[in-house]
Amino acid sequence: MFRTRRRDTSSPENYVGEFMKKIIITGSSGFIGKHLIEHLKVGYEVIAIDKNEENREEDGVRYIRNDITHPEFKEDLGEIYALIHLAGIAGVRKSRENFQEYVNSNIIGTKNLLELCVEKWKPQKIFLASSSSVHDLKSPYAVTKKCTEDLLKSYHRNGLLSDVECRVMRFYTVYGPNQRKGLAIQAFIDKVLRDEPIVINGDGFQSRDFTYIDDLCSEIQELLGMYPTRGYKTLEMGHGCSYSLYEVINIIGEITGKEIKIKYAEPSRYDAIITRAPYDGLYENTKLREGIRKQIEWTKEHLTSQ
Numbered sequence: 001m002f003r004t005r006r007r008d009t010s011s012p013e014n015y016v017g018e019f020m021k022k023i024i025i026t027g028s029s030g031f032i033g034k035h036l037i038e039h040l041k042v043g044y045e046v047i048a049i050d051k052n053e054e055n056r057e058e059d060g061v062r063y064i065r066n067d068i069t070h071p072e073f074k075e076d077l078g079e080i081y082a083l084i085h086l087a088g089i090a091g092v093r094k095s096r097e098n099f100q101e102y103v104n105s106n107i108i109g110t111k112n113l114l115e116l117c118v119e120k121w122k123p124q125k126i127f128l129a130s131s132s133s134v135h136d137l138k139s140p141y142a143v144t145k146k147c148t149e150d151l152l153k154s155y156h157r158n159g160l161l162s163d164v165e166c167r168v169m170r171f172y173t174v175y176g177p178n179q180r181k182g183l184a185i186q187a188f189i190d191k192v193l194r195d196e197p198i199v200i201n202g203d204g205f206q207s208r209d210f211t212y213i214d215d216l217c218s219e220i221q222e223l224l225g226m227y228p229t230r231g232y233k234t235l236e237m238g239h240g241c242s243y244s245l246y247e248v249i250n251i252i253g254e255i256t257g258k259e260i261k262i263k264y265a266e267p268s269r270y271d272a273i274i275t276r277a278p279y280d281g282l283y284e285n286t287k288l289r290e291g292i293r294k295q296i297e298w299t300k301e302h303l304t305s306q
Helices: 031-040 097-122 139-158 184-193 213-225 243-254 288-305
Strands: 021-026 045-050 056-058 061-064 080-083 127-132 165-171 198-201 230-236 262-265
Touching: 021 031, 031 045, 031 213, 080 097, 080 213, 097 127, 097 139, 097 165, 097 262, 127 213, 139 213, 139 230, 165 213, 184 198, 213 230, 230 288, 243 288
Parallel strands: 021 045, 021 080, 045 061, 080 127, 127 165, 165 230, 198 262
Antiparallel strands: 056 061
């Protein structure tokens, strides 16, 4: 079990030391990618890759516009210390109708990046973003994420990446400021602040393990800073404690002082139901109520532009 802790720079034997090591972050324009760049740009040479980026250098970060489904790099990026692969299409409910798009982005895109790792980048670490939804495989999206895990495992086992530290990071409902619109907590906050009814698919008693974005980024930073170790490992990056949607909604109502209105809809057949706590757990530095409060404050500041 891993726990986030304060980094002890007085114990260099525990860490590789950043010394501006070069790392690549794919999916850099996404919710997690943006936050992770802020955590890592001080200690590392960050190369941010995303099809929605513009080519530029900003605040010490090099941004490259590139689509991982057919990556073409005119520049030689050289060897890198780590690849943190966040790119892909998320969301379970659209994955049936747009399955080919999910396959191209999540599976083919991952395969392309692994080939680049073997042939050019030769990283010491590969961190692959996955999802807790792989536990029940109810959605086509979950199937594509499980395929990315198996791809990385196959490259490790067949010797192409056997000398690399390969880590699969299964995320559990990551939330916080600038969360992607439409996801549970952000959708609830948007509706409440606009005095509109919240739509719940199901009875509202379904529970999830919620992970605050800064807690997650701190854990990735912790893992990145440790000395590389060969091997493939799956990390269940949740807290191991779940909250029902009703608990989340009540917290939002208490913080905003707004009356909560709810509309019920049919449960989605694709929503993952995780019936066990994660085997691993990252320390909950930010309690759910505090994390929601921060997200509400951010949303109030940006609501007029949404």
